[in-house]
Amino acid sequence: MNIADPLLNLRERPLLVICDYDGTLAPIVTRPEDAVPEPGAPEALKALLAAGHHRAAVVTGRRVAEAAAFLNVPELMVVGLHGMEWPDQELHPPDTAALQIIKAALPDAPGVRHEEKGWTLAVHYREVPEPDQPAVETALSSVPVPPGWEVIAGKKVREFRPSGHGKGRAALRLAAQFPGHLPVFLGDDVTDEEAFAALRERGGVTVKVGEGQTAAEYRVASPAEVVALLRVWAEPPGG
Numbered sequence: 001m002n003i004a005d006p007l008l009n010l011r012e013r014p015l016l017v018i019c020d021y022d023g024t025l026a027p028i029v030t031r032p033e034d035a036v037p038e039p040g041a042p043e044a045l046k047a048l049l050a051a052g053h054h055r056a057a058v059v060t061g062r063r064v065a066e067a068a069a070f071l072n073v074p075e076l077m078v079v080g081l082h083g084m085e086w087p088d089q090e091l092h093p094p095d096t097a098a099l100q101i102i103k104a105a106l107p108d109a110p111g112v113r114h115e116e117k118g119w120t121l122a123v124h125y126r127e128v129p130e131p132d133q134p135a136v137e138t139a140l141s142s143v144p145v146p147p148g149w150e151v152i153a154g155k156k157v158r159e160f161r162p163s164g165h166g167k168g169r170a171a172l173r174l175a176a177q178f179p180g181h182l183p184v185f186l187g188d189d190v191t192d193e194e195a196f197a198a199l200r201e202r203g204g205v206t207v208k209v210g211e212g213q214t215a216a217e218y219r220v221a222s223p224a225e226v227v228a229l230l231r232v233w234a235e236p237p238g239g
């Protein structure tokens with residue numbers, strides 16, 4: 001483990017720890033339904049919450065129920081669908097007409113997998129043979145995006161979602177909910193970059209998990225290092 005000292009030393013302060021799920025609390029795997037947490041991740045989140053002076057939340061592209069079931073930490077707040085789905089707020093009815101337009105235009109290459117989430121739609125191509133993936137990416141780029149919708153690129157996935165949400169807004173909303181806590185966002189994917197940008201402007205701490213370009217200030221190597229960091233933060237201050 002090679003975690004920067006300024007990150008480890010944050011444990012002295014009351015933190016609002018916001019984690020992405022896939023790639024951050026769980027290693028990336030071929031099939032989304034197999035993405036179990038990194039060993040020790042649920043326990044580390046529990047310990048962090050039990051420490052008393054920190055708060056924690058997960059902000060994920062998945063549905064709340066799905067991420068919550070993987071983690072099984074009932075006391076943990078989970079925000080789903082890239083910031084559309086909040087535990088205390090009913091979702092407005094899904095825009096099924098827009099979803100139909102998108103679905104009708106999706107490429108049908110072998111290995112392409114649709115993950116329907118009710119309100120949004122993820123199109124995965126991790127299981128498409130590598131040489132065919134650029135063609136799938138190109139085909140996905142020409143899928144019509146209905147007015148009021150946007151498409152975002154993630155790890156071997158394109159996600160179609162209504163505009164006006166996103167992890168940047170979600171992170172700021174959480175930070176406003178816990179003004180006495182220093183917000184820290186940990187994420188691995190392109191969709192986490194807007195949270196990094198938003199929180200850096202607000203004086204928050206941002207941590208990229210793994211390789212790749214990022215606006216985050218710090219970096220850790222893997223979900224295993226995320227767990228190690230959460231464990232350190234869960235230790236009593238001044239210890």
Ligand SMILES: O=P(O)(O)OC[C@H]1O[C@H](O[C@H]2O[C@H](CO)[C@@H](O)[C@H](O)[C@H]2O)[C@H](O)[C@@H](O)[C@@H]1O
Pocket residue numbers: 020021022023027028029030031032033035059060061062115122124126154155156157159189191
């Ligand atoms: O915001 P996140 O918690 O990172 O969720 C983003 C998307 O993650 C999932 O897809 C990604 O992880 C899968 C499992 O490791 C992997 O097979 C896939 O290639 C990745 O794109 C999830 O399936 C999506 O619903 C999330 O939006």
